[in-house]
Amino acid sequence: MQVATGKSIxxxxxxxxxxxxxxxxxxxxxxxxxxxxxxxxxxxxxxxxAQEQLGGLYEKALDEVGExxxxxxxxxxxxxxxxxxxxxxxxxxxxxNATAEYAATTTGENFSAAFAxxxxxxxxxxxxxxxxxxxxxxxxxxxxxxxxxxxxxxxILVADDLTPSETVQLDKSKxxxxxxxxxxxxxxxxxxxxxxxxxALVGVDFDDSWDxxxxxxxxxxxxxYIEPAQELLAxxxxxxxxxxxxxxxxQNLKKKPNITLDGKEIKVYANIGNAGDVGLVxxxxxxxxxxxxxEFIYLDSEDFPTEEQQFLLYKRVVETMxxxxxxxxxxxxxxxxxxxxxxxxxEENPALGYRAIRICLTRxxxxxxxxxxxxxxxxxxTVSIMFPMIISVREVRDAKxxxxxxxxxxxxxxxxxxxxEIGIMIETPAAVMLADELAEEVEFFSxxxxxxxxxxxAIDRQNPKLDTFYDSHHPAVLxxxxxxVEAGHRHGCWVGICGELGADQTLxxxxxxxxxxxxxxxxxxxxxxxxxxxxxxxxxxxxx
Amino acid sequence: xxxxxxxxxxxxxxxxxxxxxxxxxxxxxxxxVTVEKVGGKSAEAKKLMAIMGLGIKGGDTVSVTIEGGDExxxxxxxxxxFKENL
Numbered sequence: 001m002q003v004a005t006g007k008s009i010x011x012x013x014x015x016x017x018x019x020x021x022x023x024x025x026x027x028x029x030x031x032x033x034x035x036x037x038x039x040x041x042x043x044x045x046x047x048x049x050a051q052e053q054l055g056g057l058y059e060k061a062l063d064e065v066g067e068x069x070x071x072x073x074x075x076x077x078x079x080x081x082x083x084x085x086x087x088x089x090x091x092x093x094x095x096x097n098a099t100a101e102y103a104a105t106t107t108g109e110n111f112s113a114a115f116a117x118x119x120x121x122x123x124x125x126x127x128x129x130x131x132x133x134x135x136x137x138x139x140x141x142x143x144x145x146x147x148x149x150x151x152x153x154x155x156i157l158v159a160d161d162l163t164p165s166e167t168v169q170l171d172k173s174k175x176x177x178x179x180x181x182x183x184x185x186x187x188x189x190x191x192x193x194x195x196x197x198x199x200a201l202v203g204v205d206f207d208d209s210w211d212x213x214x215x216x217x218x219x220x221x222x223x224x225y226i227e228p229a230q231e232l233l234a235x236x237x238x239x240x241x242x243x244x245x246x247x248x249x250x251q252n253l254k255k256k257p258n259i260t261l262d263g264k265e266i267k268v269y270a271n272i273g274n275a276g277d278v279g280l281v282x283x284x285x286x287x288x289x290x291x292x293x294x295e296f297i298y299l300d301s302e303d304f305p306t307e308e309q310q311f312l313l314y315k316r317v318v319e320t321m322x323x324x325x326x327x328x329x330x331x332x333x334x335x336x337x338x339x340x341x342x343x344x345x346x347e348e349n350p351a352l353g354y355r356a357i358r359i360c361l362t363r364x365x366x367x368x369x370x371x372x373x374x375x376x377x378x379x380x381x382t383v384s385i386m387f388p389m390i391i392s393v394r395e396v397r398d399a400k401x402x403x404x405x406x407x408x409x410x411x412x413x414x415x416x417x418x419x420x421e422i423g424i425m426i427e428t429p430a431a432v433m434l435a436d437e438l439a440e441e442v443e444f445f446s447x448x449x450x451x452x453x454x455x456x457x458a459i460d461r462q463n464p465k466l467d468t469f470y471d472s473h474h475p476a477v478l479x480x481x482x483x484x485v486e487a488g489h490r491h492g493c494w495v496g497i498c499g500e501l502g503a504d505q506t507l508x509x510x511x512x513x514x515x516x517x518x519x520x521x522x523x524x525x526x527x528x529x530x531x532x533x534x535x536x537x538x539x540x541x542x543x544x
Numbered sequence: 545x546x547x548x549x550x551x552x553x554x555x556x557x558x559x560x561x562x563x564x565x566x567x568x569x570x571x572x573x574x575x576x577v578t579v580e581k582v583g584g585k586s587a588e589a590k591k592l593m594a595i596m597g598l599g600i601k602g603g604d605t606v607s608v609t610i611e612g613g614d615e616x617x618x619x620x621x622x623x624x625x626f627k628e629n630l
Contacts (some may be wrong), residue, residue, distance in 0.1 A: 075564045077597075078567060079593060082592045118597070118599050122557075123597075313555070
């Protein structure tokens with residue numbers, strides 16, 4: 001058995017024989033026997049045919065991967081209409097008495113090199129697109145159509161590089177996965193693979209002896225096993241079957257409401273820790289984002305992120321969610337999450353220390369930068385703001401006052417702001433006890449059960465010695481949740497859970513009976529939770 | 545000649561898709577439209593690869609010039625395009 005690693009494009013398993021695909025090297029004459037006018041006419045005829053092919057590919061992609069991803073072929077068509085590109089081809093034919101093939105190839109390489117030299121990773125990836133359109137024209141000129149890359153057999157395709165058009169042309173019923181030596185996880189080909197749900201690795205240093213051998217792409221661990229041992233193969237088969245089951249569940253439950261057999265509905269939202277997770281949120285059909293942990297913006301930075309940087313990120317998430325609710329939790333840094341530039345002191349007891357809202361209310365400059373960014377993003381969709389680690393009514397009033405200051409500043413600047421719902425995390429026993437008073441101040445509560453459990457039981461979850469004392473279903477915690485729901489509802493607040501307990505299916509029935517309005521869980525837990533909700537009947541006696 | 549400045553909101557900047565849409569929009573106008581990255585290179589807006597080659601990112605400011613034809617109408621159309629797509 002041999003193992004090679006690469007960059008994974010999709011978390012999935014593919015099992016099958018490898019097929020190495022080599023692009024036909026087209027030998028083209030440099031100098032033409034024809035006049036430049038005749039050569040250019042040849043180029044022009046081939047270009048028209050290439051445009052037709054691209055139109056066909058656009059339609060095929062539209063069908064298979066959707067408008068957003070099909071757009072690349074429209075871009076290809078426009079690139080082939082580009083004046084600078086056409087002028088360059090004509091110039092080479094005219095001045096060097098070159099063949100149309102040579103002129104197109106050279107122009108493609110020149111433009112591709114210019115893109116490859118750009119700073120931006122996205123633009124670098126466009127180098128492949130320019131090469132792709134030139135190759136298409138050259139293939140037409142030399143009468144060479146693309147060979148069937150899979151030779152009609154199901155296989156994992158192995159190639160130096162795959163262009164977007166090659167990827168779309170592949171017969172999806174035969175393509176098990178693919179491996180390339182070059183290419184980035186940012187390329188259109190990678191994006192297409194993700195959309196088509198095909199396991200793929202890029203940046204793999206393969207060798208020709210692999211051809212025809214049985215292999216497994218393990219997208220979870222970013223590696224490929226060639227001629228895997230029997231035991232490993234069995235494990236991978238099982239993993240793959242689990243994925244298929246999950247996929248089937250997904251297909252069945254998508255677009256279905258989260259409703260019990262007797263008609264009680266509950267919202268299921270997603271927790272995310274990164275703007276990149278939004279794709280998963282939509283894939284798993286969440287009704288909204290119940291917890292957007294904004295800390296990652298700070299943890300990924302070398303210095304305090306600016307209002308503009310934060311605004312662009314929030315806006316992207318809010319726009320992608322297209323009107324569905326996005327609850328942004330303000331900065332929850334401190335304790336186990338540290339960023340050097342905050343210059344925080346080391347503490348004896350960080351869980352009970354200077355963190356979250358306590359930092360925000362004493363360093364208003366940091367807090368206001370974030371609040372302005374969130375308010376600006378609110379004009380692009382449905383945004384809620386949630387304050388963490390609240391223990392008193394005064395803190396909530398302070399935070400709201402600061403938010404109003406930010407709103408006034410933005411209005412003075414003439415910036416558009418949407419309607420923003422305000423809520424707090426309930427994650428301290430103090431907040432639970434004061435739930436009635438707090439509910440007067442806000443529109444929603446979200447229970448952070450991880451911290452609430454740790455503070456209620458006085459148990460550090462990181463300490464393995466305490467495992468025997470720890471009980472995630474401790475009656476004290478469950479009573480706190482119940483108390484919070486009742487107090488919230490008395491004052492017109494909706495109440496949800498955004499901690500890990502929300503995904504615990506042994507408690508789903510209990511939560512529904514308590515009257516919780518929302519559960520926010522990791523994207524992968526959404527559909528299994530939906531399945532559970534849809535199997536419950538609250539009109540019957542509880543089995544628990 | 546008409547001129548306006550605009551700060552790009554799209555975090556990806558003028559990437560392939562909006563660049564393609566821009567070319568399409570500008571080709572329908574009877575004016576010459578030039579996009580300049582403030583403090584950088586400039587390109588004619590109907591040339592796709594040149595526009596992409598400017599490498600304009602989210603947060604960058606561009607200066608857009610409209611010359612010839614019905615400048616008033618073209619400028620309004622181009623400015624509208626930037627607001628809606630970038």
